[in-house]
Amino acid sequence: MDSFFDSLPIMESHYCRAKTQKKYLLPEWKTKQSLYKFYQDDRCKSRDVRPLSIATFYEAFDAKNLGLYFPRKDQCKKCSLFKVGNLSAEEYSEHQQKKEEARIEKDKDKNEGKIVFTVDMQAVVMTPKSKLSSL
Template sequence: LPKLDSHYCRKSTKKLYLEPEWQSKAQLFRQYKDFCKSKNKENLETSIFTFHTVFDECNLALFSPKKDQCDTCCAHKFGNLSEEEYQKHIERKEKAREEKDYDKANTDEKN
C-alpha cells in the first residue's frame, strides 16, 4: 500500500498515512477482500473487526488533506489528466494568484 509520513508531526509520531485513494477503512477493506480473491488467497480474508484492529495496531491511518484540492489537481494526482492540461491549470492558478495579490496591494494603498 502506498504510504505517506505525517506531514505535521514527523518527529513526534510514527503513524503512517495511506495515500488518499480510499475514502474510508470500509472501502479499503473491500479492496483487500477483492485482492485476496483475485490472488486465490481466500484464506487471508478476515473480518472487518480484525482488519480494523490490525490496521490500528500497525499505526496506520487514512490520509485526509488539511486543505481542499480542486478537481483538476486531484485528477492529475490520480493520472486522469494529461501533464499538458495540468501545466495550463497551474499557469492559470498562478496568474489568478498574482492578480489577487496585485488587487490586494492596490486596495491597501487606497485605504
C-alpha cells in the first residue's frame, strides 16, 4: 500500500511550508474516490491483486498525510524549474534565501501589529503536462 502512495507524483508545499506538512498530489485526481478508482484499475488489476477496501484505502491516504487539492498559491516557477534541472543551484539558493527573508519581514510586520496583505498575482494551474515553456 505504501509503495502505491509513494509512487504517486506529489508537489511539496512551497509557500505553505511553514503551515503544512501535507504533500499534495498533482490535480489529476479531484476526489479520493477517483484516486481509489485509479488504484483499483491501474495498480491492482495490472498486478492481479485484490484491492483494499475503500475505507482502508482512505485511512492509509490520511496516514500518509497526503492532500488532494493543491493550493493555487503553492506554485512557484523557480522551484519548479529547479526540480526539473532547469535552474542552477546558485539561483535556487538565492531564491530560497529571498523567500526566507521575505517571510521574516512579514512576520516582523505582523508582530508589530501592522496589517499585512499579500496577493498572488499569477495563478498557475499545475498539470502533469506543464504549460511552462521553460520546463
